[in-house]
Amino acid sequence: MSEDLPYTFNTSDWLPTRGVTDTLPIEAWFPEIFYTFYAVAEPAEGGTASGGGTAKYGESVLFMASPNESYTFYGWYYGEENMSGSPSFTLDTASFLDTHTLPVTSTENIFTFTAKFEPTSSDTVTVSLRSHPPEGGMVYGAGEYPKGSNVTVSAVPNTGYEFGGWCYDDAEETYITGNLTYIIQNIQEDTSLFASFYRP
Incomplete structure (x- = not known):
């Protein structure tokens, strides 16, 4: 109805x-x-x-x-x-x-x-290092670190090479410092660097 x-x-x-x-x-x-x-x-x-x-x-x-x-x-x-x-x-x-x-x-x-x-949040970050060219020298300080810590990386040139500087290992390869030892202050994210070596 x-x-x-x-x-x-x-x-x-x-x-x-x-x-x-x-x-x-x-x-x-x-x-x-x-x-x-x-x-x-x-x-x-x-x-x-x-x-x-x-x-x-x-x-x-x-x-x-x-x-x-x-x-x-x-x-x-x-x-x-x-x-x-x-x-x-x-x-x-x-x-x-x-x-x-x-x-x-x-x-x-x-x-x-x-x-x-x-x-997922992580309490650690990763520091990746490499030498350029590989035979130019040794790099130290790669590994995992707590967020917020200060990370020291260092480079030692091999015989016949000199150190050119630390650079970010990305597309821009931004120059950081010419010191053999570099301290990453208050690190908050994964970081990749390379040490540049050259023959004099």
């Missing part, structure tokens, strides 16, 4: 064909509501997010997250709300739906849960 809520019934459509005392057989039908739960990863390269699906009020929904290499799992979020710090968690839809409403702009019963990942 109608999908409107409320519904206004016009008795003039019924009474002319029925007795005054007849029972009016009107039923209200309430279909079950299904809710959809999506799982997404942020950032996409940080890992995988799975689970979710369609469920009715009171059912449970499982979410799972797995970080990629060099990332760690940070938490499951609904918007800015932290829902769980565990990579695998089960959502109680009754409890969630009782305390959360859809955005006013939404026309469907859809909720999105985000698995957030962060790059």
Whole structure:
């Protein structure tokens, strides 16, 4: 008869064909509501997010997250709300739906849960050194060091060569110093250098 809520019934459509005392057989039908739960990863390269699906009020929904290499799992979020710090968690839809409403702009019963990942932080950095040319001399000080430390690197020319200077080992090969010994102050990231040698 109608999908409107409320519904206004016009008795003039019924009474002319029925007795005054007849029972009016009107039923209200309430279909079950299904809710959809999506799982997404942020950032996409940080890992995988799975689970979710369609469920009715009171059912449970499982979410799972797995970080990629060099990332760690940070938490499951609904918007800015932290829902769980565990990579695998089960959502109680009754409890969630009782305390959360859809955005006013939404026309469907859809909720999105985000698995957030962060790059794995390291407390150490790597210093890489090389000689140029390789037969020109020896370099010392390569290895792993705690972040924030001062790292000393040194160069010793071989017989027949002289030291030209320390340079960054990148595309620009930026010159640093002409001293045989160089101290990298408060190192914060992986660093590659080369010692330049030449024949006089």
